[in-house]
Amino acid sequence: MAEVRKLSGRYRLLNPLGAGSVRLAFDEAEHRDVAVRELRVPPELRDSALFEARRATGLRHPSVVRVLDVLVESGVPWLVMEFVSGVSLEQAVRSRRPLPIPQAARVGVCVLSALSAAHGAGIVHGRVDPGNVLLTATGRAVLSGFGAPSLSMLPSADLWSLAATLHFAVEGRPPGQVPAAGADPFRSLVRAMLHPSGPPPVEVVRETLDRLAVDRPLDAVVEASGPLPPARVAAIGLAVLDRLVTCGGFHGGVQPGNVLVDDSGQARLTPLPRSGTLPAYTAPEGAATLAADLWSLGATLFTAVEGSPPAPGAPLTRAGALAPVLFRLLSGDPAHRPTVDELRRELLAVAVERA
Structure with missing residues (x-):
């Protein structure tokens, strides 16, 4: 049986969540489940990574998995995050099938809203991918992975990654060198967001996704x-x-x-x-x-x-x-x-x- 540990005297480590490095924990001070992850960065980047992670604790949005706490235990930095019950977009597509366009558009609406809030606060995610998008039982999509170093990426990189994630949602594969053809507005939007010249204006992306989420x-x-x-x-x-x-x-x-x-x-x-x-x-x-x-x-x-x-x-x-x-x-x-x-x-x- 694995040794049960506590972080900072309050977060009791429990079982791993999925196949990644995130673990379930129980916050004994607040009496709630949380998710914790070791922040693995080279020693020379640790201070900047901790600074970015602590800044992410101020980000509040319904489609963001919140960073609740940042701590250092025995010289090792850890992120404490809100626990969200759901399945990743990657798992959902691989175990079932690609999403219908209206559902994929609703995912896009949620993730774009989360990114817009983050960018407005000067935070770049840097790791938007199907594994970091969680689908809840109520149909809401939430973006996890905030608090990790963004590697000095620009907000436009997050939009490109969002497009690649939405491509995966409806095609079951990354876009690679040849994004999926199709004259429908969803795939046309995704191809435009992946274009080397840069994505369309955020307002155009948002309006199109909003409409596709509810209309045919x-x-x-x-x-x-x-x-x-x-x-x-x-x-x-x-x-x-x-x-x-x-x-x-x-x-x-x-x-x-x-x-x-x-x-x-x-x-x-x-x-x-x-x-x-x-x-x-x-x-x-x-x-x-x-x-x-x-x-x-x-x-x-x-x-x-x-x-x-x-x-x-x-x-x-x-x-x-x-x-x-x-x-x-x-x-x-x-x-x-x-x-x-x-x-x-x-x-x-x-x-x-x-x-």
């Missing part, structure tokens, strides 16, 4: 429910058009996978980390203009109402009153497409119809 892409809605009624498709078109106007420039990614629909049927175009549409939704002129975005919107609405992307000679059998609008949007001549104001009036007229 339009192509998934059509696949599950079949073609949508013209009035509903027109309402989706109005929402996307408003986003394009607000964007104020070329979006370059209007396609069903980037249009998210909530439970009430409200739609929203996701902010695109980097431009790029599938061929079926790319305007024939290939220009970076609002008129090209409108062609892509027409192709997206065609798919929503007919159940498949437009193709040469493809008939409009379900579009009803929306058909003339789609014909104009999908004109090969940008000059023949409607203006924003014209399109808004035409879509509104269809949207208010009651079939």
